[in-house]
Amino acid sequence: MSNTITKEAINGSGATSRTISKAAVIGSGVMGSGIAAHLANAGIPCLLLDIVPKSLTPEEEKAGLTLDDPKVRNRLAATAVAGLPKASTAPLYSPDFAKRITPGNTEDHLNLLKEVDWIIEVVTERLEIKKSILSLIEGVRKEGAIVSTNTSGISVNEMAEDCSEEFRRHFLGTHFFNPPRHMKLLEIIPGFDTDPEITAFMTEFCEKRLGKGVVLAKDTPNFISNRIGTYGLLVTLKEVIENGYTVEEVDAATGPVLGRPKSATFRTLDLVGIDTFVHVARNVYDYVPDGAEKDVFTVPEVMNELVTRGWTGEKGGQGFYKKVKGEQGSKILSLNLSTMEYNPGAKISSASLEAAKAAKGSRKKIKAFLGTPDRYSELAWNVMKQVLVYSAEKLGEIADSIEDIDNAMKWGFNWELGPFETWDLIGLSKSVQRMEAEGLTVPTWVKDWIAAGHESFYQQQDGGLFHYFKGEYKEVEKKPEIISLQALKLQNRIIRSNTGANLIDIGDGVACLEFTSPNNAIGADILVMIQQSVDEVRANYRGLVVANEGRNFCVGANLMLMLMEAQSGDWDEVDDIIRLFQGSMMKLKGLEKPVVAAPHRMTLGGGVEACLPADRVVFSSETYFGLVETGVGLIPAGGGCKEMALRISDSQPDPESDLQPAINKIFETIAMAKTSTSGHDAIRMGYGRPTDTVVMNPDQRIYEAKQAVLAMDRAGYVPPQPGRARVVGRDGRAVLQMGALGLKQSGYISEHDHLIAKKLAHILSGGDVPAGTIVTEQHLLDLEREAFLSLLGEVKTQQRMQHMLAKGKPLRN
Structure with a gap:
């Protein structure tokens, strides 16, 4: 069988009939443990095996252990798992995911491989060692289980040449790039005998479940x-x-x-x-x-x-x-x-x-x-x-x-x-x-392509993208799970547009609000487009997705604009901008159609506030989400504080329940400008709700957000009622401010940090009201706006803003 396999050739081959419920990785080095961690990120329980150590460490000798002790025999894999939450590159989306990995060794636990659906060999890059490991695997794996090698260049066919035909049909190369969590590429290398359905299944599984960008490579040195x-x-x-x-x-x-x-x-x-x-x-x-x-x-x-x-x-x-x-x-x-x-x-x-x-x-x-x-x-x-x-x-x-x-x-x-x-x-x-x-020999096929009248390898035509393939243009495969806003714009699917944003028809009666300003920073143009988008969707569409294809979702509000207005003393203009921001977010929240936000990568400050009004958030796994305004001497004023206070109140409907612990936690999160390390972490920090989800493949987040809109619409969407929050009041504010004072007296925060913290505490506690008071959303928005304007007038805040704009990092003054 030839290994000339294209994605088009395997498309629709029934690859989705199997599943991977449990996996195993053999080899617990940096790469092996990283792959195991990423499987755990995807919710796949994983067995991690390594060899049995031949000698004791000094610590093991001191503890009186022997080479027969399970702690010693499992040491290599167990140490690797224990080190995952502490690794500088953070292989795990959440430290808790380490519990999904079970360490063991290749002598005592080899039989456990018969329980898994996918076995990945990640041992030393030497052909004879890999062949010996594959021989061990073949002796215990269940029939039909997929086996792959994470080689970076050794021949896949040579590795499996001594294995049975049934084994070879289920064997292929899966070359992850390091670190597996962060590197998008996964090269899949079918062998001569690999079943095309296995190749198809692994392509689909790794793209969707592991979030990888898969390319099909030939079994040649170092692949592509x-x-x-x-x-x-x-x-x-x-x-x-x-x-x-x-x-x-x-x-x-x-x-x-x-x-x-x-x-x-x-x-x-x-x-x-x-x-x-x-x-x-x-x-x-x-x-x-x-x-x-x-x-x-x-x-x-x-x-x-x-x-x-x-x-x-x-x-x-x-x-x-x-x-x-x-x-x-x-x-x-x-x-x-x-x-x-x-x-x-x-x-x-x-x-x-x-x-x-x-x-x-x-x-x-x-x-x-x-x-x-x-x-x-x-x-x-x-x-x-x-x-x-x-x-x-x-x-x-x-x-x-x-x-x-x-x-x-x-x-x-x-x-x-x-x-x-x-x-x-x-x-x-x-x-x-x-x-x-200049003396270079250009391949004949390239010159023939030019001689045939072609001026490029890629070409847009009939609303699709085509590329060179064996002497002719062939359309790039369209995957329903990937919605390209760029492609839709080329198809004239823009509904409305201005200098900072577009509203795009993404099909099935759903529109997408796309930010396009520099760094996707939120200014008046985006806020105006939000309001226009609400009107358009209310009249003509089933729902709205808020997403874009920028490097980052949104780095916050337009800081330069705010600083310029403050320095010129135009406080009425600043007040108008804040009111426009708050009003736009409230209008988005009040839309009578479902709204789903799909943030990715850096989603900071105003970017977070553009997501919080949505009915649901579909986080990309790599989403760094946080209300970070305190880093530039301000507080969130686009509804961020208000939304968090509302969520805490809504999560505890019993009027006798104690809100203070939850308020303390979110106060610390916002005051310290903490940012999530992943989409899962954003949910853990309190920025997500039980209905919010995380999608592994960032290319599929707009599709998943659209599906969420359609599902809510089909179920008979009921818009949220105007929010009211039970607050901790002046007594709760005193608790927050006492904690901030202790940090200042201990030298952990500066005088200006303390001022910001007091303003933040005033908002989150609901202001100067008794504990248990029910306040409106507008009451909390007014507190936000007042605090923001007050802080913006501070010289030290303006210094922080200038430093961030000039240096790209916060100033502590």
């Missing part, structure tokens, strides 16, 4: 992302060695100005680990037959020298960069590749770099950078042209689809554009002419 990414890093190193660029120069020219991450080239290598990179490069070198390709994948001597010295990057304490502490604080030194000495970093500037910085958006940055000839744009071009040609050469060998290659680089290396998308951006025929003029 690492093959092209490693090639790109090696040709960059070659340019450095031949033309004398410094470490800083390369990182300046191969980072955001080229649509790549800030870590660019050398910082990326330090983060990945130089020894890891060398291993990956050698894997390709060992398996590719072509002499020219072997030459490229020959590891430069400087890399070998760094590994020999133990300068392996961040984990080794130094690599291409080194952080040192001095009298004036820490500073970063960079490695001189000629002398192997570290020198103070130099600031890099040029016409091309400045042109890129002035441009908005990655596409415009790349064009501005490459379109301004100088030493740095020449470096970028020399690297880029080779990567583009190499990607084209490998089409059909590492993957059948240019879309899979592009997605692999975007999701695995965090490129803004994949190789073929980049080629379209810079001009296909024009760039090929230049490449050939």
